[in-house]
Amino acid sequence: MTAGKTHLNHGSYGAVPVPAQQHQLRLKRQMDANPCTWFMGQAATLAGTRSGIADFLRVPASDMALVINASAGVTAVYNSLPFRDGAEIVTTNHAYGAVLEGAKRIARKHNGQVRIAEVPLDADASLVTELVMAQVNGRTALIVIDQITSATARSFPVVEIAAAAALHGVPVLVDGAHAPGVLEDPVPDFEGFWVGNLHKFACAPRGTAALVARGPFRRHLTPLIDSWGFPHEFPESFDHVGTQDITSWMAASTSFATIESRYGWDNYRSYARALGGYGQHIIQDAFTALTGENAAADVGMPVDPLRLIQLPRGLATTHEDSHAVRALISDRFDFETAITTFDGAGYLRLSTHLYNTAADYEAFAERAVPELVKLARAADTI
Template sequence: MTTPDGAPSLSDWTLTPSKVHLNHGSYGSVPRAAQEFQLELKARMDSNPCTWFMGQYKAVAAARAEVAAFLGVEAQHMALVLNASAGVSAVYNSLDLGRGAEIVMTNHAYGAVLHGAYRIARKYDGRVRIAQIPLEADAETATALVMAEVNDQTALIVLDQITSATARAFPVEAVARAAEAHGVPLLVDGAHAPGVLENPVPEFDGFWVGNLHKFACAPRGTAALVARGDRAACLTPLIDSWGFPYSFPESFDHVGTQDVTSWMAAGTSFRSIEQRYGWSTFRSYAKALCDYGEAIIGDAFADLTGQNHKVDAGMPVGPLRLIRLPAGLATTHEDSHDVRAFISERLDIETAVTTFNGEGFLRLSAHLYNSPSDYEFFAERAVPELVRLAGSL
């Protein structure tokens, strides 16, 4: 992939060339254009803080409209928040679930979102019910297993749109229809969806949160909370502010002296990628890269271990893939961090290592600055070292 000027696409980012970057899905990477615009905004803010902050809520409202257009939703249904977890917490804290309330989630849920659900369940003397979804489950099976946990005490369903640890999708539209039939609200954790899906926010009355700093490449600290239907009116920001006379989403526009220049620079990221490459090009290119990386890295492991390292993720996602690590590696969440650090510090490769049901996985995620040689390098340099590491355990 090259820029319109013929330079390597990596030149549109500021990633250090001494590392191979194969983990865009965790923290993202901000294009130069957005970095430069955010610095201009910060300079403007610091040149006259009084004027800046007195009018910041208007700039936030304008940024909100720009982000809403990118996501394909109406601005009146969307608020800006610092990250997906902040949006989830706003929903948790705003809903009145009632004593004995139960929250239904899956065993693929993101840790911070899961722990927040346990906190809220304790508040109401309720419980969290975990639907056990096999990694290879298809849409119909996943829907049935989620809804099997729903009963008269269910006050909320929380479902990943694209999972973090297992790099697969869930059938949020089907679950939304089934939840509506039971009168149960649905909260969709769409942290990885913006940029990955052409239409990331499904049509349903309920709640959706998504990070803009991952595949959509906005500056970090930028996320969206979408709420539709009667329950949207109950949403309040996590921090009380001068937005108290207003309802959702205007109440979220008032953020005091927080530096939210990241929100205002998000549109620059969206436009830069669209103008220089096209979002549809990103999606097709990233899928092809992950297909290639999955094949050559999986085969490299198999050649050394004699085992199958490819993973059936049930509902795979374009720019994300799982590869099974050699037995014994990353069998716990804590161990996965150690393996990731080993790959980064010893091998100069940034990637994600995850754990699910006691097995360790390499999670690949690709963006426009990646190339086939990145995955070839991993197969040649990292795979033998990881096999040796597993053998030493």
């Protein structure tokens, strides 16, 4: 990680183990030494690569294709499904911005609309399912639901929603961008679509993600790029990606194996649960002590390595402001963090991995929290 910076935001871009970095560099040298041989054999190579990644995700390789990121997988689903005129897409107010914008694009294309279920931050599984399904009607063509939300660091009951949707014959797309590595079994058992990033908590080289498809709607799936996979069906049709550099995909299993052999994935999850809880409480208690306002965020279905802390009033109340606060924390205090906004309030989102220690969170509470409180008070007087 960057010298001089303390990283409390693993969940955005991850961190690649050195053996995986070295493996990818060796593959790049092979590619550059003879690109003709490399690219002509790329589709065949991908079959073995898919198998190794599928094993990590605990899904059959025949159900999984590789894509560059979760957004690419989402876009492939949007572009492939046979939406009728007036089709509607249902999602929630927790949806990732790019995923939401893609849904709006497809809805406009088909003279439809996106219906948004307003889910409170503290909603439990039953209420989430009820609110999402209340938006479903005869025009609903797709439900898009987060498995773990980005801005609000909570989980959603995707299996329950998929089961309810199946009764209406509506396909479900699960955005599981944060699930690999966090969950022992990241791909839920349902018929529909799932996308997940492997460069976040699973620590694969960046540009590595999976698209899993099950059930009758998978026959519609086509890759984003029309290439020589056209005679094939999913997932083999996704294996023909032309001159795209897929060395990140090929080195991904080295990342998984490195963490398993040196630490163990179960040990990581236990460590992240304990350390995430410690970091959350020490930082939110520091905010509470200085402001007199409870900084705890009541998250209905929390996630072990992802923790949410409410910022003092006046900080990061818009998406644009959240970027400014994040940059200030990085430049002035040397912490890399995720600052998010939900329902007009700003939040600090912590995401914990193996390189984090208790001292990281103690230092943030000591150095950054008092200055952020001062900043909020100054903003409140303007």
